[in-house]
Amino acid sequence: GAGVSQSPRYKVAKRGQDVALRCDPISGHVSLFWYQQALGQGPEFLTYFQNEAQLDKSGLPSDRFFAERPEGSVSTLKIQRTQQEDSAVYLCASSLGAGRVNYGYTFGSGTRLTVV
Amino acid sequence: ILNVEQSPQSLHVQEGDSTNFTCSFPSSNFYALHWYRWETAKSPEALFVMTLNGDEKKKGRISATLNTKEGYSYLYIKGSQPEDSATYLCASRTGTASKLTFGTGTRLQVTL
Numbered sequence: 451g452a453g454v455s456q457s458p459r460y461k462v463a464k465r466g467q468d469v470a471l472r473c474d475p476i477s478g479h480v481s482l483f484w485y486q487q488a489l490g491q492g493p494e495f496l497t498y499f500q501n502e503a504q505l506d507k508s509g510l511p512s513d514r515f516f517a518e519r520p521e522g523s524v525s526t527l528k529i530q531r532t533q534q535e536d537s538a539v540y541l542c543a544s545s546l547g548a549g550r551v552n553y554g555y556t557f558g559s560g561t562r563l564t565v566v
Numbered sequence: 567i568l569n570v571e572q573s574p575q576s577l578h579v580q581e582g583d584s585t586n587f588t589c590s591f592p593s594s595n596f597y598a599l600h601w602y603r604w605e606t607a608k609s610p611e612a613l614f615v616m617t618l619n620g621d622e623k624k625k626g627r628i629s630a631t632l633n634t635k636e637g638y639s640y641l642y643i644k645g646s647q648p649e650d651s652a653t654y655l656c657a658s659r660t661g662t663a664s665k666l667t668f669g670t671g672t673r674l675q676v677t678l
Binding site: 454461481483485490491492493494495498500505506509535542548554555556557558559560 | 570572600602607608609610612635648655658663664665666667668669671
């Protein structure tokens with residue numbers, strides 16, 4: 451597609467519910483990132499994929515968070531047993547390059563998750 | 567500087583004013599500095615990717631400078647327009663990491 455597509459745009463979940471957030475990167479983009487932006491903060495890194503390999507998951511806040519990109523294109527971020535502190539905007543970004551290659555990052559519009 | 571810091575946190579200017587924001591970032595193991603413009607309900611839009619000390623980049627009325635030795639970048643907007651109203655984010659890449667570390671942004675509001 452022309453840009454990075456994320457769905458759903460908005461998600462309201464009851465505390466304890468599992469959610470799945472989807473990211474469709476730009477076709478051919480090797481790198482894919484997930485970021486979490488809490489209210490009043492800048493985006494915080496969650497995890498990074500190079501093709502289907504998850505190379506860095508150091509930003510995932512707990513083992514309730516899981517991300518996958520099984521075929522090296524679409525990625526899903528899953529949050530189990532959601533808590534109120536999970537309420538945030540979840541941004542996905544993709545990039546043509548990988549590693550030391552200095553390409554720009556294209557972001558999606560994000561999924562706003564509200565846990566009630 | 568251990569984190570990416572931006573100032574001011576918010577700014578309110580009138581149409582036609584010129585303005586600038588600051589981004590401070592860790593200077594050790596610097597790799598790249600990114601600027602984004604983020605309007606509410608839209609996706610962050612890439613403005614600049616800067617890598618070299620002394621780099622200056624320009625896009626229309628917006629320009630940016632980079633000082634990697636002291637760890638700061640300035641973003642300038644000349645003759646602000648209401649459509650410039652947005653949050654401006656900077657983010658750094660360091661070492662071999664591919665991830666970006668963001669500041670908290672500067673929220674700009676331009677009124678008539």
